[in-house]
Amino acid sequence: MSVLHVYPGSFSPPTRGHENIVRKAEKYFGNFFIICSENPNKKPWFTPEECREMWRLYKLPYHIPILTLREFESYMRDLRQRNPNLGIAIIRGLRSEQDMKDEMDVMTLNHRDYGIELFTYMFCDPGYTHISSSAARLLTEFPEISGLGYEPYIHPDIVPILKKRAEELNANAIRTDTDGAPSERLLTAEQVDGPGKVATGL
Ligand code: ADP
DSSP, X not given: OOEEEEEEEOOSSOOXXXXXXXXXXXXXXXXXXXXXXXXXXXXXXXXXXXXXXHHHTTOOOTTSOEEEHHHHHHHXXXXXXXXXXXXXXXXXXXXXXXXXXXXXXXXXXXXXXXXXXXXXXXXXXXXXXTOOHHHHHHHHHOGGGOTTOSTTTSOTTHHHHHHHHHHHHHHHHHHHHHHTSOOOOOOOHHXXXXXXXXOOOO
């Protein structure tokens, strides 16, 4: 059975931590796909298409395709017509013991809902354990909390994109307030992500 490796995530936005996993995975697997999907448990700031555009800023090796989940599903349908036994193996990144616990849920859901049986977990390098998309978004709301700034977290060209989206979300929240409709404040990163990470959507 031939196996296609994929690295799925919500990547909202893609961070230096995600990039670290991609660069390591390339050494192990050579070819694999990055898949920008949606996590039903998270309220993302960006669409999968926008996340793909941000991934492109990292200038990854050209042979690593970056697809949205929808694109990948139609690509798989075509491939499976030619090779019905083609399997999928999911690559996921780990920072901590908590990630390992969360990833058990991701594995269970992807096995149950999509029949995926193969998973590879890769620990990030030590300098990346504190990095997350939610931390990058949090910096946009509270830049003073990090004396280091954005540099360790995300590609510099993602900073203005994050700030613009934060402004849009804030403006939207204010408009809803003045309309008299139920007010929805700009969600903090923790509120957006919620306590548990499940379902890659793949
Ligand atoms: P999800 O797919 O659960 O919505 P993310 O898009 O945030 O999560 O992350 C995608 C994958 O990358 C997950 O496996 C996550 O654990 C991993 N990851 C996130 N940040 C890092 C990091 N700093 N180092 C290594 N892996 C990471």
